[in-house]
Amino acid sequence: MSVSESRFASGFALAADWHLALDTCLERLALPAGANLGFCYWSDHFNAEVEAILQALQARTGVTHWVGASALGLIGREGAQLDAPGISLLVAQLPPDSFRVFSGRAPLPNAREFAAHSAIVHADPATPDMPDLVRDMAGKLSGLHLSGGMASGRDGNLLIADAAFTGGLCGVAFDRRIAILGELSQGCRQLGPARVATEVEDNLIGRLDGRRSVAVFRDAVSPLYRDDLRRAARGVQLALSDEADPRHYTVRHIIGIDPNGGRLAIDDLAEEGQQVFFVRRDADSATHDLDTMLLALRERCPSAPKAGLYVSCTGRGGSLFERDDSEVEAIQRVFGNIPLAGFFASGELLGERLYGYTGVLTLFC
Structure with missing residues (x-):
């Protein structure tokens, strides 16, 4: 099974109670049979309940492997909102041996055991020397493709990679069977x-x-x-x-x-x-730059994308565009209503670099 044969689904919901947000997400998410990898982004309002959220996700979906981060705002196929409690999910059915979840507690195996070609990475912004850690991680990937973002939150930042923790970086690496492409919009x-x-x-x-x-x-x-x-x-x-x-x-x-x-x-x-x-950086420049990036990324994608993850800076959203969900609408104008999840980050990751005030779209092609 390759990414072209894989299946994806997403769910997004805003609610003051995490139980309600999760229920609504799962109702909107048509779980693929055999789903085995999930991405979860949750409002920092729910940081105290992240362990319970992870356990509920594993129990109700049967998906063991989850990665994600806390956020000041969430992005999904149904919209986007800064400073509102909620949850955004993306689940995938992938070949079981095509990916590895990694963290400081469970590092990537050596290249003989698993040939990491690309990775989606989440990071704790409180970690010293983060740019060096990102470069080091990118150097472990044969395809040199790394994308993702740094957690955001008012009272601390949390990450998950099969467990919840703080500090460092974590995520999921893929072998070359899983084709992902990413690009960023500077908005300048x-x-x-x-x-x-x-x-x-x-x-x-x-x-x-x-x-x-x-x-x-x-x-x-x-x-x-x-x-x-x-x-x-x-x-x-x-x-x-x-x-x-x-x-x-x-x-x-x-x-x-x-x-x-x-x-x-x-x-x-x-x-x-x-x-x-x-x-x-202003609204007109940001809108034009985002549209240009999306069209260029569509040209690079070898086939119609199956799903996407979007990471936007907390300084973007409605403070830069007309509304918090303007970027989602732009993505859907180019790629249609594909499964989509994401979050507003305190820093965005692409290639070997840590960025700010950008938007990074990663597509499963």
């Missing part, structure tokens, strides 16, 4: 050309293309903001290019302006000689 438009950063010291950038960084920043922003650079920094960010794949730049906030020294401070480390550019 570029302001001006890419420039070379020099006189870089940690998170401070002294010059861009040989000019003082503040002077270049002043030229890039709208004339309305040139005399109020601190206000401009709230709406304009700096993107760090990825030499291996320029599409997958990382956007960072400008957190400090040194008008005397002419330097800019960002909330990350830059590298001497790295290409960077200014970007602006």
